[in-house]
Amino acid sequence: MLNSKATNFLTLPELVFTKESSQFKNTLRLHCKKTTKEEYCPKCATKSTTCYDKRNVSIKDTPIRDKTVYLKIQKRRFFCKSYKKPFTEPIQGIIKGRRTTNRFRKHLFWCATHFDNLKNVQAKNSCSSWMVYKSFYEHADLEVRKLQNPWGKTIGIDEHSFIRNKKFGHKEFASVFVDYNKSRVREVVYGRYGSDYWADDNLTSIPGRENVKNVIIDFAPSMRTFAKEFFPNAKIIADKFHLVRLANHAVNTKRLEALKDPKSYLSKNRKSPLRKMLLKNGKKLHFHEQRALMFTFDFHRELEACYRVKEMIHNLYEIRGYKRASKALTRITDFIASLKIDTLKPLRKTLMGWRSEILNYFKRRVTNGKTEGFNRKAKLIQRQAYGFKKFSNYRLKLIYLSR
Numbered sequence: 001m002l003n004s005k006a007t008n009f010l011t012l013p014e015l016v017f018t019k020e021s022s023q024f025k026n027t028l029r030l031h032c033k034k035t036t037k038e039e040y041c042p043k044c045a046t047k048s049t050t051c052y053d054k055r056n057v058s059i060k061d062t063p064i065r066d067k068t069v070y071l072k073i074q075k076r077r078f079f080c081k082s083y084k085k086p087f088t089e090p091i092q093g094i095i096k097g098r099r100t101t102n103r104f105r106k107h108l109f110w111c112a113t114h115f116d117n118l119k120n121v122q123a124k125n126s127c128s129s130w131m132v133y134k135s136f137y138e139h140a141d142l143e144v145r146k147l148q149n150p151w152g153k154t155i156g157i158d159e160h161s162f163i164r165n166k167k168f169g170h171k172e173f174a175s176v177f178v179d180y181n182k183s184r185v186r187e188v189v190y191g192r193y194g195s196d197y198w199a200d201d202n203l204t205s206i207p208g209r210e211n212v213k214n215v216i217i218d219f220a221p222s223m224r225t226f227a228k229e230f231f232p233n234a235k236i237i238a239d240k241f242h243l244v245r246l247a248n249h250a251v252n253t254k255r256l257e258a259l260k261d262p263k264s265y266l267s268k269n270r271k272s273p274l275r276k277m278l279l280k281n282g283k284k285l286h287f288h289e290q291r292a293l294m295f296t297f298d299f300h301r302e303l304e305a306c307y308r309v310k311e312m313i314h315n316l317y318e319i320r321g322y323k324r325a326s327k328a329l330t331r332i333t334d335f336i337a338s339l340k341i342d343t344l345k346p347l348r349k350t351l352m353g354w355r356s357e358i359l360n361y362f363k364r365r366v367t368n369g370k371t372e373g374f375n376r377k378a379k380l381i382q383r384q385a386y387g388f389k390k391f392s393n394y395r396l397k398l399i400y401l402s403r
Contacts, residue, residue: 016032030070032074039089041082052076059094060101061101063126077089109138109139111125140397150208151211154212176371176374180214184402188378190391194223194225210232214235215231237366243350248310250306251279258300258303306344309332309336325359
């Protein structure tokens, strides 16, 4: 009765116990063997019933109540008459050449996913860091393969810093492709240019790219070129957050220029709230903040003009309807051209060059918010791991944890 219950509990149906379990401190040893009368040669599939010899092996299994479990298995070696060599009988749940069961490695994978750090996983399972590392990425690869599915209708693309180049010192980037329909990271690519994307086999092998209807990107020309070629039937949408950020950058640049002027009336105190008031949406300002800005603009007219452009872009995204938005965008570009301020020239160039992508937002009304959220999660994973040496491991962990 003990043997049948223990066998069912161990979920290794081919094994039966030959001795009672022996316990030493925090270690549990279970003696067992396989009872089949015949085996098949792994080389030629010839049936063999002749036992050549026997060997004892110790296989580490999943812990039971914080006790380390070892399966002491008596393995038989059969002689193949056709191949004329002996072979060891296989055991279900144990891969050839390993000293651990498959479920022990799966248990390590679960611990590595839910525990705070690697040392806790090692202490819980009495194993090395190499074993945890190997088990985690081995099972992460299997789990990621289960998540394979075609492209969704809406895709978000964005890049984030991955590692610093040791030779030249510059930052290397990774790009995430987010499936909005499944709300998960579909693929991660090393690099941030179209040539990097085309060279990645994991990305180009995903089926169904002709079914993608919306692709949301930031203002990166190489990313736009890639999206047009890779997703031929999709509308390219420029993210509104990045456009507002460009307007804020123009306002802040003009503020810093005004600070350098010795005749400036702006406060040089770092704790001055002027910067926050300038970058804040005008409709959210309190009355005293509006009064302070109006007083500042009396002495800095160019700063006022930049602020007005920024507010016009804020108001642009409150408009309903493609035609109305198109007319409003034309008014913004014409207004910037009439100002003749050097700080606003790059912004006008962006508005003119990305006009169709900006206006596509008013047809679909989707943003890159989900992609930015997964970018944040990617950086959190990097901090928790204290960096990654291999991009392949980083890719597996990010896709699995963002599923």
